Amino acid sequence: MNNPITDHIKNHRSIRRFEDRPLPKGLVEELVTCGQSASTSSNLQAYSVIEVSDPKRKKALAELCADQVQIHQSPTFLVFCADLNRDRLAGQLHGVENFDTDYVEALLIATVDAALVLQNVALAAESHGLGICMIGAIRIHPKAVGKLLNLPPLVYAVAGLCLGYPAKDQQQKPRLPLETILHPERYPEDDQQINHIKRYDQTMVEFYSSQAMHDKDPRWSKVMAARTARFHERAELDEYLSDQGFHFKSSSP
Ligand SMILES: Cc1cc2nc3c(=O)[nH]c(=O)nc-3n(C[C@H](O)[C@H](O)[C@H](O)COP(=O)(O)O)c2cc1C
Structure with a gap:
């Protein structure tokens, strides 16, 4: 029942040691284009991807993510954000000011969208011989991460993704x-x-x-x-999500 694509999917393992070799020019764009091909709730496309390349900013971000060595080593680090800000702007173009985000559904839609893009990018990267490691630790200090990445309301960082050529294979x-x-x-x-x-x-x-x-x-x-x-x-995330405009009616006092 297997084929080259299912074999590829089943060959995944996280990589946490990378060679000091950059990705070829244009590859990030190609990978994120693959990410955009993922299904998306109601075509909302409620996500953004931020590439952090500046060494100082990447170091600061790594430190906020439990200082994991694979982030420092990866030549490319992407942050996948759930993003309803763009959809809010689309509504504004039509005079909609009351954006309906006070429901768990809004947060779930954007989070699932971002996760699907993340997984597509990861699979596409692996098909190019890259190793990947997803980084949920980006949610440990969401306020500082949000500040570093200049995230507006209705946007939060769901996960990071280390990309690079594997220096050490992993079973x-x-x-x-x-x-x-x-x-x-x-x-x-x-x-x-x-x-x-x-x-x-x-x-x-x-x-x-x-x-x-x-x-x-x-x-x-x-x-x-x-x-x-x-x-x-990761309790700070509850407070941060509320600050970002994802506050739920049923949990409000
Ligand atoms: C959303 C998400 C966040 C993750 N965060 C981290 C992380 O912060 N650090 C890490 O080393 N691995 C992280 N991982 C990788 C998992 O630990 C790994 O996928 C799991 O142990 C299974 O191993 P495998 O990917 O090698 O099959 C994360 C995976 C996911 C899906």
């Missing part, structure tokens, strides 16, 4: 068994899921020991237990 990380996520007709009972999770835990233990990466406890369930208890670390 593919195994995914959950397909049965864990593909369900016939209806959502499964928890005990079925738990069996799959335990199976995947074992897969991850074997994966990390085959890589001579002896993490303390590489079981997926254990790692996720810690990860999902840390969402509060």
Whole structure:
């Protein structure tokens, strides 16, 4: 059932070490054009992509993203923003002043749009022999990031993307068994899921020991237990989104 495109998609792995080699001229434009071909809710195209090239600004941005080495090393760093500002301007051309963003739907539409563009760009980049690493850490300090990138209301940075030629290959990380996520007709009972999770835990233990990466406890369930208890670390985002004009009626006092 495979073909060259599905083989390419299934060959993904994140790359976190890059050669000191710039991308050829015009490639970023080509990649972002591929990004623009993604489906977009109601053709709103509610996203913007910012290329940060100035070394000082890129360093400052990397520091705001937990100082991750792959950001410093990547010759090209793109920031994918959810962006309803342009759609607001379009409405203004027709005298619409009451832009209807006080609903979760507005935030979701723009965020999903930006994520689809991001994934298209990533796949296109990999097809050109580049390595990629997405950077969600850009949401740790959204206020400072917004200031650095001069983001207007109704715009926020969803994720960054490191692009560059891989300096070190990375083994593919195994995914959950397909049965864990593909369900016939209806959502499964928890005990079925738990069996799959335990199976995947074992897969991850074997994966990390085959890589001579002896993490303390590489079981997926254990790692996720810690990860999902840390969402509060990005609490600034709630406040920032509200400041940016994404405030929800049901959550207002
Ligand atoms: C929205 C998003 C944000 C991410 N943020 C980071 C990040 O800040 N740093 C990082 O090293 N990897 C980041 N990643 C990469 C994931 O850790 C990686 O995709 C996952 O562990 C699976 O590994 P793989 O991509 O090699 O298959 C992010 C991925 C996504 C989709």
